[in-house]
Amino acid sequence: MTRSRLRGLALHAALVLALLVFLFPFVWTIVMASNTTADIYRFPPKFTFGGHFGDNVRHVLDNVAFFQSMANTAIVAVSTTLLVLFFDSLAAFTFAKFRFPGRNALFVILLATMLLPAQLAAVPQFQTMAILGWVGSLKALIIPGAANAFGIFWMRQYFRNSIHDELVEAATLDGCGFFGTYWHVALPSARPALAFLGIFTFVGSWNDYMWPLIVLTDPDHVTLQVALSTLNRAHGVDYSMVMTGALLAMIPLVIVFAVFARQFIKGATEGAVRG
Amino acid sequence: MTATAGRKRIWSYWRFYLALSPFYVLFAVFGLYPMLSTIVLAFQRWDGLSARRFTGLDNFAFLIKDPTFWQALENTVVLFLMSTVPTLVLALVLAVMLQSAVRFTNVYRIAYFIPNVTSLVAMAIFFSSIFSTNFGLVNAALRSLGIPQQDWLGQPWGIKIAISTMIVWQWVGYNTLIYLAGLQAIPKEQYEAAKVDGAGAVRTFFSITLPQLRPVVLFTVVMSTIGGLQTFTEPQVMVGNSGGTGQSGMTVVLFFYRAAFLDNDYGYAAAIALSIFALVLLFTAINWRIFRERGENR
Numbered sequence: 001m002t003r004s005r006l007r008g009l010a011l012h013a014a015l016v017l018a019l020l021v022f023l024f025p026f027v028w029t030i031v032m033a034s035n036t037t038a039d040i041y042r043f044p045p046k047f048t049f050g051g052h053f054g055d056n057v058r059h060v061l062d063n064v065a066f067f068q069s070m071a072n073t074a075i076v077a078v079s080t081t082l083l084v085l086f087f088d089s090l091a092a093f094t095f096a097k098f099r100f101p102g103r104n105a106l107f108v109i110l111l112a113t114m115l116l117p118a119q120l121a122a123v124p125q126f127q128t129m130a131i132l133g134w135v136g137s138l139k140a141l142i143i144p145g146a147a148n149a150f151g152i153f154w155m156r157q158y159f160r161n162s163i164h165d166e167l168v169e170a171a172t173l174d175g176c177g178f179f180g181t182y183w184h185v186a187l188p189s190a191r192p193a194l195a196f197l198g199i200f201t202f203v204g205s206w207n208d209y210m211w212p213l214i215v216l217t218d219p220d221h222v223t224l225q226v227a228l229s230t231l232n233r234a235h236g237v238d239y240s241m242v243m244t245g246a247l248l249a250m251i252p253l254v255i256v257f258a259v260f261a262r263q264f265i266k267g268a269t270e271g272a273v274r275g
Numbered sequence: 276m277t278a279t280a281g282r283k284r285i286w287s288y289w290r291f292y293l294a295l296s297p298f299y300v301l302f303a304v305f306g307l308y309p310m311l312s313t314i315v316l317a318f319q320r321w322d323g324l325s326a327r328r329f330t331g332l333d334n335f336a337f338l339i340k341d342p343t344f345w346q347a348l349e350n351t352v353v354l355f356l357m358s359t360v361p362t363l364v365l366a367l368v369l370a371v372m373l374q375s376a377v378r379f380t381n382v383y384r385i386a387y388f389i390p391n392v393t394s395l396v397a398m399a400i401f402f403s404s405i406f407s408t409n410f411g412l413v414n415a416a417l418r419s420l421g422i423p424q425q426d427w428l429g430q431p432w433g434i435k436i437a438i439s440t441m442i443v444w445q446w447v448g449y450n451t452l453i454y455l456a457g458l459q460a461i462p463k464e465q466y467e468a469a470k471v472d473g474a475g476a477v478r479t480f481f482s483i484t485l486p487q488l489r490p491v492v493l494f495t496v497v498m499s500t501i502g503g504l505q506t507f508t509e510p511q512v513m514v515g516n517s518g519g520t521g522q523s524g525m526t527v528v529l530f531f532y533r534a535a536f537l538d539n540d541y542g543y544a545a546a547i548a549l550s551i552f553a554l555v556l557l558f559t560a561i562n563w564r565i566f567r568e569r570g571e572n573r
Binding site: 008011012014015018019021022023025026028029032040041042043044045087088090091093094095098100101106109110113115116117118119120121122123124125126127128143144146147148149152177178179182199203206207209210214224225228229232233239242243245246247249250253254257261262264265268 | 284285288290291292294295297298299301302304305306308309310312313316369372373375376377378379381383384385386387388389390392393394395396397398400401402403404405409410412415418419444447448449452453501504505507508511512515528531532535536541544545547548549551552555556559
């Protein structure tokens with residue numbers, strides 16, 4: 001009995017060690033963001049939180065249009081997420097519950113698109129944006145990402161397993177049209193799957209880097225990731241300030257994740273096994 | 276049924292086609308059309324201003340003679356191996372440990388996953404800071420142990436270690452969760468049968484756990500391959516557009532980005548993009564083959 005208790009203790013010790021390793025970069029970012037750069041340059045380095053966070057935030061705001069780029073990122077991430085949730089779930093519901101000519105062919109095309117790397121389209125896509133007059137505009141980030149194959153595939157799996165055909169038939173008999181059935185029957189039943197897809201999309205959009213770097217040409221109208229890399233490039237010697245910017249850029253994501261974490265983890269693990 | 280009746284029936288499905296249309300319209304405009312243009316562009320020379328000129332296979336001929344391309348290819352594969360192998364092994368170990376733990380499992384899962392939902396650029400800056408020569412945490416730790424400091428981001432192998440450390444840190448938790456879900460789907464009876472047969476923990480792991488987990492492992496390998504072959508943000512932020520010392524942080528996507536958007540060599544960039552696509556297909560096929568064949572020979 002003592003042996004199994006010992007093993008349990010060793011197990012948790014190892015798991016806690018892994019947890020500390022995973023969380024350490026966040027702690028160290030806060031340490032750097034709350035001290036002066038001189039403190040960080042010292043050897044041995046200062047391991048405690050300092051009182052300079054306010055100064056560092058002010059320096060960040062002096063050097064990049066931080067709030068503007070955070071607002072840009074939020075606009076892009078929120079609108080992309082809402083559009084993806086709507087378009088993907090609508091298409092997924094159609095694939096999952098209705099038969100129509102060409103359904104299988106369309107679905108195979110959908111799956112095939114998932115293998116295509118983004119770089120394959122980047123150059124002509126930039127030309128398209130130039131023709132549409134969207135270079136420098138947030139539309140260039142929102143519209144192309146408003147529906148995606150992964151989300152449709154993901155939601156379709158969910159609808160197939162969670163909604164009975166009889167329920168759809170009953171709703172149709174009750175006079176619910178196709179869209180009414182989607183809105184009143186399918187959507188409310190799909191909350192956990194929507195939560196997962198929503199966070200997944202939000203995080204992906206928040207973190208997108210290469211395309212905004214290419215298409216947002218005006219330095220005052222960039223997203224957070226681009227602003228952060230500019231800050232790093234121009235003021236890399238002032239680590240405290242740069243790490244403060246890095247910390248501020250992570251806060252909204254951590255909040256969103258903290259609120260939905262349980263649902264998200266549940267969705268992520270179920271989907272991996274089923275898919 | 277007559278042809279007109281058939282046509283009439285197609286029309287009665289318009290709601291479904293309308294519901295599906297957003298994805299296919301967006302894909303046609305922002306996906307398919309640009310991809311086809313990329314294929315055409317790969318056979319042309321174009322700087323974005325002057326007229327396009329057909330040059331046949333010149334871009335590809337130049338590509339296979341370009342040492343930077345081969346360097347980028349090698350770096351990408353080395354970085355992919357240096358990050359994927361430790362990531363998946365560590366994730367499997369953590370998942371097996373998490374499965375045998377009874378308490379706090381949800382706390383562990385959420386904490387392990389956090390690295391995956393953070394700002395990529397912010398964390399690339401963080402990792403370049405801890406690997407910095409004069410005041411990085413890694414060198415501070417080495418110095419306190421009496422080991423001379425290293426110029427991590429100024430040396431080819433140091434750059435690769437810094438980049439792959441970041442990728443491992445970011446992806447272990449994600450893969451742990453997926454393996455854990457796979458482990459929980461294995462029927463308990465199989466373990467009980469193994470116990471009755473007198474199989475030990477190691478034997479059970481290799482003859483039951485690992486074979487049952489094969490589809491999940493395939494999934495994680497394919498996902499890591501597709502992600503790993505497209506590494507861009509980490510090297511771009513950590514060592515810059517040049518790829519750092521000896522171009523050892525130059526990946527194929529960074530190479531593509533430079534050709535297209537810094538050098539305005541669009542035709543050449545299109546040829547690089549096609550080579551990335553070929554690379555993804557090749558690696559996916561290899562993964563598929565390895566895991567499929569092992570499964571069938573059993």
